Amino acid sequence: SIRPLHFRREQAMALTAQDRIELHEIMARYANAVDVDGREEDLQEIFIANALLDSPMSGKFSGAEGLRQFGRAVAGLRAGRIGRHLITNVRVHGDGSRAQIKAYYIHMSTPAREMEGERRTEVTNGGCYDCTAVKIDGRWWLERRTVSVDSK
16 A cells, blocks of 8 residues: 555544644744733743743753743843744644644734834744644643744
């Protein structure tokens, strides 16, 4: 029989269509949480308490205190700027309790309205997200988020 070169056996409990929608949604919620309109509390609704975050842009953070530090670091990075993350090519695989999410991202930045001069939006960086999500009490949460930046 013909099969793909990278054939994987089906896992015990494949992701449902609803799981896939929720995993895509959590990435959209993440983008909103770290953009100009995001709040630190938004991150607490996305990540589990002992989450691990790693990025060459913002640093490494773990646990509840690390998540708070990450929120403050991101707020500092976007000071005076309107940031927008575009997350694309989202791929998910896993089972009913754990999932791997891989996606591309592009980050754009525009000076805030209060800034003097011409306001021009520019692409500031792009790269990939590699995330692990866990389902707890019927809800998906991010457990790990690793960023690779193309220009670093």
